[in-house]
Amino acid sequence: MSVVMGPTHAMSGAAVGLAVAQLLPEQWGGVSTVQETFLYAGLAAGAALLPDLDSPQATVSRSFGPISQFLSRTVENTAQGFVNFTRAKKDPKCRNGHRTLTHTVWFALATGVAATALIGTYGKPAVIGLLFVLLGLALRGLLPEWSKKADWLVLTAVSAALAYGAWYFIPSDSFGLVLGSAVAVGCLTHIVGDMATKQGVPILAPLIYFRGKRWGKFQLPKFLSITAGGAGDKLLLTAFSALVVAQISLLASGDIAALLTELTGR
Numbered sequence: 001m002s003v004v005m006g007p008t009h010a011m012s013g014a015a016v017g018l019a020v021a022q023l024l025p026e027q028w029g030g031v032s033t034v035q036e037t038f039l040y041a042g043l044a045a046g047a048a049l050l051p052d053l054d055s056p057q058a059t060v061s062r063s064f065g066p067i068s069q070f071l072s073r074t075v076e077n078t079a080q081g082f083v084n085f086t087r088a089k090k091d092p093k094c095r096n097g098h099r100t101l102t103h104t105v106w107f108a109l110a111t112g113v114a115a116t117a118l119i120g121t122y123g124k125p126a127v128i129g130l131l132f133v134l135l136g137l138a139l140r141g142l143l144p145e146w147s148k149k150a151d152w153l154v155l156t157a158v159s160a161a162l163a164y165g166a167w168y169f170i171p172s173d174s175f176g177l178v179l180g181s182a183v184a185v186g187c188l189t190h191i192v193g194d195m196a197t198k199q200g201v202p203i204l205a206p207l208i209y210f211r212g213k214r215w216g217k218f219q220l221p222k223f224l225s226i227t228a229g230g231a232g233d234k235l236l237l238t239a240f241s242a243l244v245v246a247q248i249s250l251l252a253s254g255d256i257a258a259l260l261t262e263l264t265g266r
């Protein structure tokens with residue numbers, strides 16, 4: 001198993017998303033209520049699966065049938081070609097694009113900017129489309145057992161309902177910026193998560209030239225390293241789940257009354 005499991009990525013995206021949503025500056029708008037915080041976390045959880053689009057076996061690549069399979073192969077081939085085009089003398093020839101282009105900070109930033117630009121250009125349809133795709137991914141990542149058993153039509157319907165509900169309950173002027181930042185945060189969380197594995201990630205490639213390489217891989221300090229799919233992976237999943245539950249309880253205890261009034265008032 002060479003990839004960190006989808007559920008671990010999704011759960012870490014949710015945990016980091018919950019925290020970041022509460023830290024975002026007030027002027028950004030969009031994240032001021034509990035619902036908006038949850039939406040932000042949901043988007044980050046979904047986006048935390050995106051970098052593995054370069055691997056046809058990953059959750060994200062299997063989520064939308066032949067469409068995501070085709071997209072995955074395209075991304076993997078493009079990444080492979082890009083590495084070979086930009087590699088330095090000491091970089092080995094790339095034979096598989098997994099964990100390259102889509103596992104860089106630049107990809108995370110570009111994806112966030114693209115989401116913001118899409119919303120800026122197309123408005124509401126783009127928002128609903130993005131919510132549909134990202135919340136659908138979050139659902140598959142956070143509830144893997146349920147989503148494996150559920151019919152794809154049910155999954156699609158639930159994703160659509162979530163997207164519509166999110167749009168209905170959370171209208172906001174600066175939705176683009178908020179959504180874009182959630183996407184970037186999710187991708188970045190994924191990349192840092194992969195850095196905890198022994199294979200490492202070329203996080204700044206190809207701009208940084210280091211020890212004769214442009215695609216050299218970096219990893220977190222050894223004592224933090226885990227084996228993807230192994231016990232460390234499960235431990236991380238448990239830790240992030242605990243963080244999510246703790247943050248949700250904190251958020252909910254403070255605002256549960258307001259939330260109930262809001263929900264029943266509509």
Ligand SMILES: [Zn+2]
Binds near residue numbers: 003004052
């Ligand atoms: Zn990955």
